[in-house]
Amino acid sequence: MAKIKLGLAPTRRSIFSAPAAVEYANLTRKKLKELGVDFVDIDDIAEDGLLHDEEDRIKIEEKFKKEKVDGLFFPHGNFGTEYEVARLAKSMDLPVLIWGPRDERPDENGIRLRDSQCGLFATGKVLRRFKVPFTYLTNCNLEDKEFAEGIDRFLRICNVVKSFKNIRILQIGPRPFDFWSTMCNEGELLEKFNIQLAPIPLPELTEAMKKAMEDQVKLNETLAYCRDNFNICIKDEELEKVAALKIAMRNLADKYACKAAAIQCWNALQSEIGIMPCAANALLNEEGFPVVCETDIHGAITALMVEAAGMDESRSFFADWTVRHPDNDNGELLQHCGPWPISCASCKPTIGYPLAFDHPGAVEAQAKKGLLTIARFDGDDGEYSLLLGNAKGIDGPYTKGTYLWIEVENWPRLEAKIVEGPYIHHCVGIHQDVLPVLYEACKYIGVKADLYDDVEQEVSDKIHGIK
Numbered sequence: 001m002a003k004i005k006l007g008l009a010p011t012r013r014s015i016f017s018a019p020a021a022v023e024y025a026n027l028t029r030k031k032l033k034e035l036g037v038d039f040v041d042i043d044d045i046a047e048d049g050l051l052h053d054e055e056d057r058i059k060i061e062e063k064f065k066k067e068k069v070d071g072l073f074f075p076h077g078n079f080g081t082e083y084e085v086a087r088l089a090k091s092m093d094l095p096v097l098i099w100g101p102r103d104e105r106p107d108e109n110g111i112r113l114r115d116s117q118c119g120l121f122a123t124g125k126v127l128r129r130f131k132v133p134f135t136y137l138t139n140c141n142l143e144d145k146e147f148a149e150g151i152d153r154f155l156r157i158c159n160v161v162k163s164f165k166n167i168r169i170l171q172i173g174p175r176p177f178d179f180w181s182t183m184c185n186e187g188e189l190l191e192k193f194n195i196q197l198a199p200i201p202l203p204e205l206t207e208a209m210k211k212a213m214e215d216q217v218k219l220n221e222t223l224a225y226c227r228d229n230f231n232i233c234i235k236d237e238e239l240e241k242v243a244a245l246k247i248a249m250r251n252l253a254d255k256y257a258c259k260a261a262a263i264q265c266w267n268a269l270q271s272e273i274g275i276m277p278c279a280a281n282a283l284l285n286e287e288g289f290p291v292v293c294e295t296d297i298h299g300a301i302t303a304l305m306v307e308a309a310g311m312d313e314s315r316s317f318f319a320d321w322t323v324r325h326p327d328n329d330n331g332e333l334l335q336h337c338g339p340w341p342i343s344c345a346s347c348k349p350t351i352g353y354p355l356a357f358d359h360p361g362a363v364e365a366q367a368k369k370g371l372l373t374i375a376r377f378d379g380d381d382g383e384y385s386l387l388l389g390n391a392k393g394i395d396g397p398y399t400k401g402t403y404l405w406i407e408v409e410n411w412p413r414l415e416a417k418i419v420e421g422p423y424i425h426h427c428v429g430i431h432q433d434v435l436p437v438l439y440e441a442c443k444y445i446g447v448k449a450d451l452y453d454d455v456e457q458e459v460s461d462k463i464h465g466i467k
Contacts, residue, residue, distance in 0.1 A: 021077030173264030278338035338363030369393025
């Protein structure tokens, strides 16, 4: 599981009950600990453990930066000091969550202690004035399931943002000539998002494979894993090349400090190493190191975002939108030569030969059905967006490679979005519903969330914890 650290800064305003604000701040601390949330507190800075003082705010900012928190949580124990919240959030430039507990019934004299909800309205306005994007969780009780679900969702959002802001991708070879659709603007990705590429030529890969063949311990471990987890339908010497390729890519990724890879995969690669890279890709994907095909840099970015949204609970898979279902007008085939992780398969995968190539090393297996999130990061003319939606796995005809027939709400509508762009025939899927997480994370990274179904209000309600 990915680990995210929150900066916890409960806030209050002086004209409302300070003891009530302290009480609710402490109850919030207790609940976060029960939920297993890792957080950095301010109770060693502010005398009452609450943010409402400018001198304290400066010290809190220093502490949060030193502790390298990944997101900020501002519980409003009473109305809160909205400008201190905004100043801290602006300086930190991290995802922000605001929430306040439900207020009590006014007493017999009509006195209200906290007005936490009213403070949320003020804080939201001031954050907008400061141009600070933020997430809010509906005004609910600490014991309501909406609170626990909202905290979990925000941690996932923070993980997507953290991952996106620290991307370096191993680019193995240039894109295949025929794949003009996978071209990317390396300089623009760096300038806009700090996304870095580490390009290497194919001879550097082949040299790394030669060294991997000499590492008998790692080679034998990988071969044993393959024989335990796959049906092997290629020669022993070919399987050794698969293992060596996997080890070589992992070593190169470590050398260049990369978190994902995009490999040329055809056709020059086959003449250099004599195998398809699909099975080696599948092995790395299963380890949580995404590898995508046809040097699709945008595809690798998508995979990192999707896996971060899933908090490493399950692996993603890289696929082509290929053909429509023969019997279901909203059905579509997701397929590729075989790079999908083993854990996505509904059966024991086979390492054999692909549909369109003569070289060994592809993987064949139908993926598990169930609910999925499908995504694609892409851009044209300097504008980037994330295509997003849900799908479910369905029955369909057998086909080669790693594949899954899926059904969406309205395929023609989705098809139009892919054709009209800025997207292409590649996407990334995961067996989790991370749609609300990815949708909300987009506001923090300068990317437009583009839903392919008419579910924006439903997604928004989930984000805010609205029943």
